[in-house]
Amino acid sequence: MAESHFSAAAPETHAASPASPTSPPMAVPGYGKRSTPGQQARSADTFAHLPPREAAVATFIDRLPEGTDISVKALAKVLPYGQCALRTALRRLQVAGHLRRGKEHLAGPDGMRWVTRTWFSRTARDNDWWAAFVSGDLATADARANTSDPPTRSRAFILLAALGRSAPVMSLSAADCAALEPLTTPWFERGATERDVLHALTAGLPAVVHHPAALARVRLTSKLPPERIRAPRPPLRVLECAKCGAPGRPEVLTDGECGPCRGEPAPAPPASRLSPAQVRAHVAEARAAATRPPERIRT
Numbered sequence: 001m002a003e004s005h006f007s008a009a010a011p012e013t014h015a016a017s018p019a020s021p022t023s024p025p026m027a028v029p030g031y032g033k034r035s036t037p038g039q040q041a042r043s044a045d046t047f048a049h050l051p052p053r054e055a056a057v058a059t060f061i062d063r064l065p066e067g068t069d070i071s072v073k074a075l076a077k078v079l080p081y082g083q084c085a086l087r088t089a090l091r092r093l094q095v096a097g098h099l100r101r102g103k104e105h106l107a108g109p110d111g112m113r114w115v116t117r118t119w120f121s122r123t124a125r126d127n128d129w130w131a132a133f134v135s136g137d138l139a140t141a142d143a144r145a146n147t148s149d150p151p152t153r154s155r156a157f158i159l160l161a162a163l164g165r166s167a168p169v170m171s172l173s174a175a176d177c178a179a180l181e182p183l184t185t186p187w188f189e190r191g192a193t194e195r196d197v198l199h200a201l202t203a204g205l206p207a208v209v210h211h212p213a214a215l216a217r218v219r220l221t222s223k224l225p226p227e228r229i230r231a232p233r234p235p236l237r238v239l240e241c242a243k244c245g246a247p248g249r250p251e252v253l254t255d256g257e258c259g260p261c262r263g264e265p266a267p268a269p270p271a272s273r274l275s276p277a278q279v280r281a282h283v284a285e286a287r288a289a290a291t292r293p294p295e296r297i298r299t
Contacts, residue, residue, distance in 0.1 A: 024064065024068050024069050024070065024074040024075060024077065024078055025068075025069050025074065026065075026067050026068055026069065032066070032067040032068050032069050032070065032118065033061065033064055033065075033066060033067060033068045033069075033070045033118055033120055034066065034067075034117050034118065034119050034120070035066060035119075035120055035121070035122075036119050036120070036121040036125070036133060037138065038123075038138065039121060039122045039123045040122065040123045042062065042122060046059070046062070046122055047059055047062075049096070049124070050092075050093075050096060051092070053081065053085070053089055054089050054092050054093060054096070056079075057075070057079065057081070057086065057089045057090070057093065058093055058098055060075075060079065061075075061120055062120070062122050070118055070120070071118075072086050072087050072090065090242070091242055091243075091256075091257075094242050094255055094256035094257070095255040095256070096124055097121070097124040097125040097126055097127075097129075097130070097255075098120060098121050098122070098124055098125075099118070099119070099120055099121070099256070100118075100119045100130055100239055100256055101116075101117070101118050101119075101239070101240050101242060101256070102116075102117055102119070102134070102237055102238050102239035102240045102247075103115065103116055103117060103237070103238045103240065103247070104117045104235045104236070104237045104238075105235055105236035105237070105238075106235055114238075117237070119133070127250065127251075127254060127255065130239070130250055131250035131251060133237075134237045134238070134239060134250050135234075135237075135250075136233070136234025136235075136237075154181060154185065155188055155194070156180075156181045156182075156184035156185045156187075156188065157177050157178070157181050157184075159184065159194050159197055159198065160172055160176070160177040160180055160181065160184060160216070161174070161177050163198070163201060163202070163216075166198055166202055167201070167202040167205055169205060169206075169207075169208065169209040169212065170201060170202060170205065170209060170212045170215070170216065171212060172212055172213055172216065173213075176212070176213040176216075179213070180213065180216055180217060180220065183217060183220040183221060184197060184220055186224060187200075187220070187224065187225065190224070190225050190226065190227055190228050191225070191228045192225055196225070197220075200219050200220070200223045201216055201219055201220070239253050239256070240253075241253060241256070241257050241258040241261055242256045242257050242261075243257055243258075243261040244258065244260070244261055246258055
């Protein structure tokens with residue numbers, strides 16, 4: 001009962017007063033909680049798939065501001081759970097796809113440095129998504145996640161299909177929209193909005209347009225905005241095992257834990273081609289050759 005009461009009330013109290021004594025302190029600048037991009041909107045059943053304790057902890061962390069210290073010790077000071085229970089809860093949040101710990105290589109005033117990160121996602125993510133997040137390739141991960149969704153029309157097609165509502169003289173057929181779609185897509189890729197494209201296609205139109213598709217083709221080609229400056233490369237990130245803290249590639253840290261911590265046997269070390277006795281023999285031979293006087297060349 002107490003746990004259920006905390007799940008519903010504690011986050012709201014924190015949200016109303018972030019600086020209250022029941023809030024964890026902010027971490028050292030550059031550390032602490034970091035929210036991942038592309039999360040779903042918060043709702044009453046966001047964490048309904050989790051057990052009550054884990055749902056309460058996740059709800060509390062979700063409402064904390066960026067940079068808050070969400071270590072086990074910091075959370076134990078403000079939540080009605082001990083460190084052992086919180087350590088278990090955070091580990092289960094990792095398995096559920098809400099949490100990952102690791103390091104990020106960033107540029108600071110003193111040069112490049114590794115910064116410890118704790119990434120939190122209100123939306124549960126699978127291991128493939130976290131691997132894409134670490135590599136900076138979230139577009140591929142999001143596309144993979146949406147492969148099961150029914151196909152939908154692109155932004156370009158929808159805008160072209162609705163063009164006649166803004167300018168009746170520019171009404172296009174379905175075939176016209178399909179043909180002009182490839183010319184409209186680069187506008188969005190270069191940062192243009194629907195309003196920008198609509199203005200380019202409808203501004204200064206004559207009273208009568210005999211070939212709206214031809215006019216749209218000319219305007220989409222001639223008024224195409226310049227390419228955007230390439231976005232900076234994503235920071236270098238490394239995940240760490242939740243139990244032992246060992247760094248590793250995302251594909252070997254299943255649910256945030258390395259193989260040995262999950263109970264898998266450690267990989268056998270590669271077999272040496274030479275035995276220790278053979279290595280010592282070769283070293284002794286090399287030393288003897290180095291100290292041996294050079295032979296005189298007979299003439």
